[in-house]
Amino acid sequence: MRELKEYFTENTRLNxxxxxxxxxxxxxxxxxxxxxxxxxQMALITKLIHKRLVSxxxxxxxxxxxKLGDLNxxxxxxxxxxxxxxxxxxxxxxELVIEIQKTxxxxxxxxxxxxxxxxxxxxxxxxxxxxELQRDKARKLETHSDLYSTLIDLYxxxxxxxxxxxxxxxxxxxxxxxxxxxESSAEKPDDSILNKEYDPDKQFKLSYEILEKLNxxxxxxxxxxxxxxxxxxxxxxxxxxxxRTTEPFPSCITGTIxxxxxxxxxxxxMKELHDTILCTGTSMGIHESQSRLWENVVGRxxxxxxxxxxxxxxxxxxxLNNYPMEEFHRAINYVHPSFIRVxxxxxTYGLHIILRFEIEKGLIDEKIQVKExxxxxxxKFEELLGIVPPNDTLGVLQDVHWGNGYIGYFPTYFLGNLYxxxxxxxxxxxxxxxxxxxxxxxxxxxxxxxxxxxHQYGSIYRANDLIKRVTGEDLNPDYFMKYIETKxxxxxxx
Amino acid sequence: MRELKEYFTENTRLNxxxxxxxxxxxxxxxxxxxxxxxxxQMALITKLIHKRLVSxxxxxxxxxxxKLGDLNxxxxxxxxxxxxxxxxxxxxxxELVIEIQKTxxxxxxxxxxxxxxxxxxxxxxxxxxxxELQRDKARKLETHSDLYSTLIDLYxxxxxxxxxxxxxxxxxxxxxxxxxxxESSAEKPDDSILNKEYDPDKQFKLSYEILEKLNxxxxxxxxxxxxxxxxxxxxxxxxxxxxRTTEPFPSCITGTIxxxxxxxxxxxxMKELHDTILCTGTSMGIHESQSRLWENVVGRxxxxxxxxxxxxxxxxxxxLNNYPMEEFHRAINYVHPSFIRVxxxxxTYGLHIILRFEIEKGLIDEKIQVKExxxxxxxKFEELLGIVPPNDTLGVLQDVHWGNGYIGYFPTYFLGNLYxxxxxxxxxxxxxxxxxxxxxxxxxxxxxxxxxxxHQYGSIYRANDLIKRVTGEDLNPDYFMKYIETKxxxxxxx
Numbered sequence: 001m002r003e004l005k006e007y008f009t010e011n012t013r014l015n016x017x018x019x020x021x022x023x024x025x026x027x028x029x030x031x032x033x034x035x036x037x038x039x040x041q042m043a044l045i046t047k048l049i050h051k052r053l054v055s056x057x058x059x060x061x062x063x064x065x066x067k068l069g070d071l072n073x074x075x076x077x078x079x080x081x082x083x084x085x086x087x088x089x090x091x092x093x094x095e096l097v098i099e100i101q102k103t104x105x106x107x108x109x110x111x112x113x114x115x116x117x118x119x120x121x122x123x124x125x126x127x128x129x130x131x132e133l134q135r136d137k138a139r140k141l142e143t144h145s146d147l148y149s150t151l152i153d154l155y156x157x158x159x160x161x162x163x164x165x166x167x168x169x170x171x172x173x174x175x176x177x178x179x180x181x182x183e184s185s186a187e188k189p190d191d192s193i194l195n196k197e198y199d200p201d202k203q204f205k206l207s208y209e210i211l212e213k214l215n216x217x218x219x220x221x222x223x224x225x226x227x228x229x230x231x232x233x234x235x236x237x238x239x240x241x242x243x244r245t246t247e248p249f250p251s252c253i254t255g256t257i258x259x260x261x262x263x264x265x266x267x268x269x270m271k272e273l274h275d276t277i278l279c280t281g282t283s284m285g286i287h288e289s290q291s292r293l294w295e296n297v298v299g300r301x302x303x304x305x306x307x308x309x310x311x312x313x314x315x316x317x318x319x320l321n322n323y324p325m326e327e328f329h330r331a332i333n334y335v336h337p338s339f340i341r342v343x344x345x346x347x348t349y350g351l352h353i354i355l356r357f358e359i360e361k362g363l364i365d366e367k368i369q370v371k372e373x374x375x376x377x378x379x380k381f382e383e384l385l386g387i388v389p390p391n392d393t394l395g396v397l398q399d400v401h402w403g404n405g406y407i408g409y410f411p412t413y414f415l416g417n418l419y420x421x422x423x424x425x426x427x428x429x430x431x432x433x434x435x436x437x438x439x440x441x442x443x444x445x446x447x448x449x450x451x452x453x454x455h456q457y458g459s460i461y462r463a464n465d466l467i468k469r470v471t472g473e474d475l476n477p478d479y480f481m482k483y484i485e486t487k488x489x490x491x492x493x494x
Numbered sequence: 495m496r497e498l499k500e501y502f503t504e505n506t507r508l509n510x511x512x513x514x515x516x517x518x519x520x521x522x523x524x525x526x527x528x529x530x531x532x533x534x535q536m537a538l539i540t541k542l543i544h545k546r547l548v549s550x551x552x553x554x555x556x557x558x559x560x561k562l563g564d565l566n567x568x569x570x571x572x573x574x575x576x577x578x579x580x581x582x583x584x585x586x587x588x589e590l591v592i593e594i595q596k597t598x599x600x601x602x603x604x605x606x607x608x609x610x611x612x613x614x615x616x617x618x619x620x621x622x623x624x625x626e627l628q629r630d631k632a633r634k635l636e637t638h639s640d641l642y643s644t645l646i647d648l649y650x651x652x653x654x655x656x657x658x659x660x661x662x663x664x665x666x667x668x669x670x671x672x673x674x675x676x677e678s679s680a681e682k683p684d685d686s687i688l689n690k691e692y693d694p695d696k697q698f699k700l701s702y703e704i705l706e707k708l709n710x711x712x713x714x715x716x717x718x719x720x721x722x723x724x725x726x727x728x729x730x731x732x733x734x735x736x737x738r739t740t741e742p743f744p745s746c747i748t749g750t751i752x753x754x755x756x757x758x759x760x761x762x763x764m765k766e767l768h769d770t771i772l773c774t775g776t777s778m779g780i781h782e783s784q785s786r787l788w789e790n791v792v793g794r795x796x797x798x799x800x801x802x803x804x805x806x807x808x809x810x811x812x813x814l815n816n817y818p819m820e821e822f823h824r825a826i827n828y829v830h831p832s833f834i835r836v837x838x839x840x841x842t843y844g845l846h847i848i849l850r851f852e853i854e855k856g857l858i859d860e861k862i863q864v865k866e867x868x869x870x871x872x873x874k875f876e877e878l879l880g881i882v883p884p885n886d887t888l889g890v891l892q893d894v895h896w897g898n899g900y901i902g903y904f905p906t907y908f909l910g911n912l913y914x915x916x917x918x919x920x921x922x923x924x925x926x927x928x929x930x931x932x933x934x935x936x937x938x939x940x941x942x943x944x945x946x947x948x949h950q951y952g953s954i955y956r957a958n959d960l961i962k963r964v965t966g967e968d969l970n971p972d973y974f975m976k977y978i979e980t981k982x983x984x985x986x987x988x
Contacts, residue, residue, distance in 0.1 A: 013538050016531070017511060024514060029732070033713040037510070037729030037769065044507050048542070219527040235531030238523070275531065 111403030151408030187493035189330035200245035236274035261294035268455025288416025353414035605897030645902030681987035683824035694739035725756035730768035755788035762949025782910025
């Protein structure tokens with residue numbers, strides 16, 4: 001096992017270096033007029049990683065490791081992930097990889113213009129090609145018997161279309177009913193306070209204060225600004241996040257807390273796994289469960305604001321001094337159907353995802369034609385959210401994912417919400433007083449629970465094993481429904 | 495030639511990546527408690543560079559290129575530099591390289607403590623080992639017949655001990671005489687104004703303004719803060735500098751201008767050389783000539799301050815509003831023997847270097863024993879500068895270089911001053927009105943001259959060829975003497 005561990009550790013390090021090249025470009029090169037040199041450097045590292053993965057040496061190291069019996073949990077997982085990485089590289093012909101890269105580069109630009117100009121037609125040929133290339137990729141990888149499941153598996157290892165559909169299908173009517181119920185309330189929150197002006201520099205400074213209290217470790221990480229917020233590991237002891245100060249308030253703060261949740265996961269991985277192939281979150285869904293837990297469950301709770309609101313008032317006295325905390329808390333928990341996924345509240349969010357999940361399945365199975373998308377999108381949108389996007393820019397053209405070739409990624413976002421509610425339910429069972437902690441600015445007991453039960457294991461356990469280990473059962477969306485009911489009925493006076 | 499160009503371009507890119515890993519550590523990881531992961535990443539890239547250099551492929555590519563006749567200047571230089579890089583890697587046994595790295599890591603730490611505690615004795619064994627390893631390295635490289643020349647050649651390709659000694663020896667008494675003459679003046683500058691308090695953030699902001707005026711291109715570079723100022727290329731279109739706000743004033747500003755000089759050199763290299771092995775300054779001495787030209791010749795000239803002083807007064811009205819520009823200009827040109835090289839003025843600076851040059855020669859030739867160093871240092875210091883360091887911290891222990899194993903580096907600093915004066919003399923011959931430019935904040939004509947004659951060529955021409963091409967003669971220290979006489983006699987009322 002030692003040779004396998006060491007061989008793949010070198011790849012992990014190359015991946016960290018690649019992450020630095022990317023982070024630096026996003027954070028430090030915003031004013032640069034030319035980043036071609038950086039692209040060449042990134043292509044070079046990518047090539048080196050690929051070469052190492054498809055080498056005979058890698059294949060033989062894996063073969064030898066497979067002959068070893070009696071592996072412990074860590075070694076089993078290390079072999080599993082090494083094999084997974086090797087298979088992903090060796091099964092895809094180089095021409096296909098290059099074709100996907102090239103198409104994605106052009107599709108990205110085309111999508112941007114199409115979105116700007118509300119011109120879906122111009123995007124059709126490239127989206128068609130992207131879908132065909134992804135189908136081809138799935139055929140080559142053959143991880144599952146159906147193509148869409150193979151693509152999903154890239155982001156949520158072990159998950160399949162059927163498994164997710166069995167979860168999403170029954171929750172869909174429950175969610176739409178719930179949204180209608182909230183909509184029918186006479187006591188809806190007023191969020192106009194969030195559209196006032198809040199000084200960006202003060203927001204950034206305040207986000208630092210919050211990070212410190214949430215136990216983000218500035219001795220192994222930093223927060224900077226970038227166009228799009230993200231979390232990235234440049235080392236096992238170097239997990240950085242970014243934020244931005246966009247409207248409405250407090251999306252800089254909730255964004256920071258979201259990325260902090262991702263970072264705390266990566267920062268909590270046990271030392272034994274550092275620099276190995278297992279030193280990363282186990283799936284996109286589990287990762288998202290951590291970011292949403294801190295952003296939504298903690299960061300939009302009344303207890304959280306009981307502690308933080310006075311500080312917010314000190315930072316923004318003109319806006320908040322005469323504004324009651326309870327109303328502010330209701331404002332940031334305003335639930336309402338809206339067009340843009342990334343701006344959606346935590347209740348309607350799942351419906352945005354289910355829409356995309358169903359469309360992706362149809363596209364990959366060739367039951368939906370790309371040219372039908374706008375109409376299909378709008379009718380499904382009305383069915384799920386009761387409103388119709390006025391144009392494609394606010395509809396089918398809004399997301400970056402498809403242009404990038406990320407088909408199968410979307411469902412992990414909503415899985416994140418579902419995992420999150422179930423994890424948090426278990427955390428509360430073990431320590432019912434957690435919310436009381438937040439009132440006094442104490443967030444370390446929750447973090448301890450997450451570290452002990454989730455973070456430390458990195459990628460040792462797959463998502464479905466992990467949720468069973470931690471909560472005693474398979475993923476069960478009832479916890480999410482219970483969570484939103486318990487939270488939003490009082491806010492809506494129901 | 496194409497295969498050679500491409501093969502070594504990949505190495506250039508790996509070197510840029512290594513530079514980013516280093517830059518990021520210096521600039522962004524100051525608060526980190528652990529940088530071991532970063533060290534591992536740097537070691538990995540270093541290993542990859544080494545492997546590529548010593549490969550059979552590299553050797554054969556070079557052999558094939560050597561058989562080609564009729565190469566133009568660029569191809570000739572490319573082959574020369576490729577061969578030089580290859581030889582440096584292939585001639586040094588791996589054990590020696592590792593031993594040097596290990597020793598340097600320990601020697602560094604030991605030196606730091608020794609300097610802190612003024613305890614030269616504790617540094618003796620490691621300095622002895624360092625010297626022995628450097629001797630060994632020189633024996634293996636065999637670039638020149640004497641060991642010290644081989645080490646000098648690493649930093650100043652083509653230069654030898656004899657050549658430098660022939661330049662330094664005659665200038666030594668001229669310099670000491672000149673310093674004595676200034677010292678004898680009754681009209682010495684008063685530099686107490688520089689020891690007042692100047693807000694660090696304002697200094698940093700002001701340094702930006704100056705960079706813009708000096709045509710530092712923020713679209714292919716940036717300035718950040720670090721413990722020690724430095725310039726580094728992370729790409730052919732990405733040349734970054736750092737500064738720090740230490741006392742006395744205006745060392746943040748002069749430091750920024752110094753690094754800007756280095757950066758303008760790298761930024762001015764012709765496009766044809768981008769990403770190739772020639773895309774870097776041709777020697778440490780030539781590089782230093784550019785940084786010192788901007789820092790000293792321009793940045794400490796009366797014309798420069800004629801333009802900038804009103805801005806400085808706006809930034810620091812309490813200190814400067816009632817202080818005349820002429821006095822301020824004299825203050826920043828105060829010449830006086832002092833103990834610390836990096837704080838020395840541009841006249842005495844050369845004497846600090848000559849001292850080290852002579853000592854290094856003795857150490858490498860085993861004519862000086864390490865244990866004799868403190869005494870020897872102090873007596874030579876008195877001979878050259880007329881004062882005796884009160885302790886080794888202010889004497890033989892002050893520099894980082896020897897602990898790092900950089901023997902042969904020091905002479906390039908003073909060569910930089912000498913090259914600089916000779917280049918500037920030619921620039922003035924072509925355009926005598928350059929200093930008038932500075933009075934109106936116009937620095938682009940000087941830059942144009944430097945770009946046309948020096949910068950664009952990168953490493954195509956070696957230092958000795960370059961100075962001849964540009965000025966029509968070999969390096970001649972008379973230009974430096976003439977420069978300081980013309981500048982300092984008026985300042986000292988002589």
